[in-house]
Amino acid sequence: MPTSPTTDPYDAVLLVSFGGPEKSEDVLPFLENVTRGRGIPADRLREVARHYDSFGGRSPINDQCRAFLAAVRADFTEHGLTTPLYWGNRNWDPYLADAVAQMKADGVRRAAAFVTSAYASYSGCRQYRENLFDAVALTDHPPRVDKLRHYFNHPGFVAAFVDATCEAITQLRQPLQGGARLVFVTHAIPSSMAESSGPTGGAYVAQHRAAAQSVAQAVSQRTGSHHAHDLVYCSRSGPPAVPWLEPDVNDHLERLAVAGEEAVVVIPIGFVSDHMEVAYDLDTEARATAERLGLAFQRAAAPGVHPAFVATVRDLLQERAAVERGDQVRRSAVGAIGPTWDRCAQRCCPNLREDRPALCEASS
Numbered sequence: 001m002p003t004s005p006t007t008d009p010y011d012a013v014l015l016v017s018f019g020g021p022e023k024s025e026d027v028l029p030f031l032e033n034v035t036r037g038r039g040i041p042a043d044r045l046r047e048v049a050r051h052y053d054s055f056g057g058r059s060p061i062n063d064q065c066r067a068f069l070a071a072v073r074a075d076f077t078e079h080g081l082t083t084p085l086y087w088g089n090r091n092w093d094p095y096l097a098d099a100v101a102q103m104k105a106d107g108v109r110r111a112a113a114f115v116t117s118a119y120a121s122y123s124g125c126r127q128y129r130e131n132l133f134d135a136v137a138l139t140d141h142p143p144r145v146d147k148l149r150h151y152f153n154h155p156g157f158v159a160a161f162v163d164a165t166c167e168a169i170t171q172l173r174q175p176l177q178g179g180a181r182l183v184f185v186t187h188a189i190p191s192s193m194a195e196s197s198g199p200t201g202g203a204y205v206a207q208h209r210a211a212a213q214s215v216a217q218a219v220s221q222r223t224g225s226h227h228a229h230d231l232v233y234c235s236r237s238g239p240p241a242v243p244w245l246e247p248d249v250n251d252h253l254e255r256l257a258v259a260g261e262e263a264v265v266v267i268p269i270g271f272v273s274d275h276m277e278v279a280y281d282l283d284t285e286a287r288a289t290a291e292r293l294g295l296a297f298q299r300a301a302a303p304g305v306h307p308a309f310v311a312t313v314r315d316l317l318q319e320r321a322a323v324e325r326g327d328q329v330r331r332s333a334v335g336a337i338g339p340t341w342d343r344c345a346q347r348c349c350p351n352l353r354e355d356r357p358a359l360c361e362a363s364s
Contacts (some may be wrong), residue, residue: 005080007321012084012103012111013072013313014145016096016128017065019089020275024057024091034091040237046235051280054246061275062092064304065116068273071305072313079314086111090128094240097137097184100142108143112320113360114313116272118152118211119186120203120340122193125150126349129358134361147360148316150340152211153333156312160303161267162218168186168265168298169223173233174259176263176296178225181256184212185248185286186270187277188233191243192352205231207337212269214335231269248345249282250289263296272309278302 007013021030028051035045052058069085076083084106086097093236103111111131117124129147136142150159158292169177186208197204208231232252233245247255249266256264266286268278282299303309315332322329323342331339343362 005318007081007083008315009110009324010083010112010146010317010321011107011315012108012143014071014099014103014111014113015065015069015085015087015116015131016113016147017087017089017116017256018061019092019095019274020059020061021052021092022058022062024052027052027057030059030092037286039239044053044237045200051276051284054284055276055279059061059276061273061281062089064273064275065089068310069307071307071310075307075310075314081314083317084108087092090131096131097138099138100135100145100199103143104139104141108144110144112317113147114252114316115143118150118157118272119197119207119270120150120349121189121197122349122351123187124204124349125344126351126358128246129344129360130351130356132359133357135222145359146320146342148313148320148342151209151312152317153214153314153335153337153339154312155332156308156310156315157303157332158211158214158218159308161215161269161300162222162307163216163306163308164300164302165219165265165267166222168267168300169227171298172263172265172296178223180227180263180265180296180298181228181261182212182216182219182229183236183252183256183266184215184229184231184269185207185225185266185282186247186268188229188236188244188246188248191245193349196352197349199341199348203349208269210335210337212267215269227265234286244357246282249286253289253293253295257293257295263298264290265298265300267300267330268302273304274300274302277293 021027031045086099088096115128194204213232220226232247232249234249236244333339
């Protein structure tokens with residue numbers, strides 16, 4: 001007799017995201033909240049705030065989270081899962097603390113957290129775990145929250161980028177399609193943060209390179225043309241004296257044009273949805289740079305609600321549930337780096353400014 005699908009011991013899933021303002025008067029307070037303690041000049045914050053003007057004075061990220069939640073709910077239902085979904089942000093409403101309190105009120109005992117950041121770094125992992133620790137500490141007898149593993153090399157995440165990249169290539173003029181260069185873009189972070197990322201350092205760049213390689217190989221196989229590719233960065237926000245990962249996407253486009261490249265497809269490999277860094281830094285700034293240089297330009301979509309990416313949540317949830325039950329587990333991963341750890345080491349992706357407790361880490 002067939003058994004019903006189970007996510008036991010998890011009785012909820014918590015979507016953990018960055019958050020964003022949904023009206024113009026919230027933009028500057030949101031940016032101040034995000035950058036608190038980092039010494040970002042007020043003039044720089046006001047400059048960034050103006051980026052939102054072209055998008056109605058709001059960020060698209062919360063709407064994208066709502067769409068993603070709806071798609072995951074539909075996927076769960078299709079596959080016989082009744083596990084409820086909750087949503088909390090680090091930096092704006094709905095906040096993580098409210099989501100944890102709601103789970104407690106609803107009788108949730110143990111939740112699996114899916115974070116909208118696929119890679120290891122302080123800002124992409126540990127900072128979320130610090131915020132989860134703070135959120136849980138505000139509720140008496142809160143549910144236990146376990147973070148699902150990094151998914152930069154999960155087949156569903158990679159497949160979404162492969163489909164989007166191939167689609168973007170077809171939008172170029174036919175004579176340019178075979179030689180289009182793939183420019184993978186992720187969020188710049190301080191070099192010190194990149195060097196200390198992961199349990200032994202260097203994980204942020206290594207994981208991005210592995211993901212880009214997997215996507216580029218699959219795209220070349222599908223198109224029948226070899227596409228050279230690069231990994232570059234966007235959205236630097238730190239003081240000029242502090243080294244950050246380079247090259248910037250705009251500087252890189254300059255070099256490609258000088259080298260005689262004619263067409264680029266820009267792939268936001270570091271992002272799960274087309275939020276502000278993608279909409280402004282790539283669709284606005286990078287596109288304008290390419291047009292000035294005479295480079296044909298197309299931008300591949302982020303995973304968003306691509307079915308393969310949506311299904312990744314279910315796969316990671318059931319994988320981790322099996323681990324916690326002590327069942328035999330098949331872990332899905334592609335590329336040179338295998339499946340990553342379930343629990344972060346205590347010094348994984350350290351906070352280089354202060355020592356703060358974080359949730360979801362190994363006991364020793």
